[in-house]
Amino acid sequence: MPARRNRVTRGEDYRQTVRAGRRVGGALCITHAVLRSPADEARFGFIISKAVGNAVTRNLVRRRMKSIVEQRLHRGFSGVDVVFRALPAAAAADFADLEREISRALDRVERWRAPAEAAS
Template sequence: MPARRNRVTRGEDYRYVMRSGRRVGGALCITHAVFHVSDHPARFGYIVSKAVGNAVVRNRVRRRLKAITEGHINAGFSGADIVFRALPASAAATFLDLDKEVSRALAKLQSESVRA
């Protein structure tokens, strides 16, 4: 699980990222991001609603997202607040599918931030 400094924890931070951040849609989740200076630690938040499934399924999706983002943090990803909103299709997705989707979304957001 990501360390506390790598998690979005406050409701107002979630709202800020969701409302003012860049957005990348996908089949399994929608990714919102706000970029900061590069030495700011990356922070990740996860929204998995009841539309995804029962508590067991929602927690599995959340654990998978946390494991995937932990890998990105260890690889040196920094300078952004990211919020993932899982879609109902993520309940049936494999770990590999979810990993590909998250990696694609983060790569696209990073390339957009470089251009801006």
């Protein structure tokens, strides 16, 4: 599980990221991201609604997503707030499919940072 400093915890931060952030769509989840200073730690939030399934299924999806994010943090991902909104299809997906989709979304977020850093 990501450390507290790597989690979006306040409702206002969730709202800000979802409303003002850039969006990456996918079959299993929607990713919202707001770029911050590269020196800041990356923060992640997860929205898994009842449409995904019962509590056991929702928690399984959340644990899988947190595990994938933890791996990405160890590789040096930083400077962004990211909120994942799981779609009902995530309940039927296996770990590899979920990992592939989240990695694709986070790769796109990293590409957004490159032009922003070049302009600075």
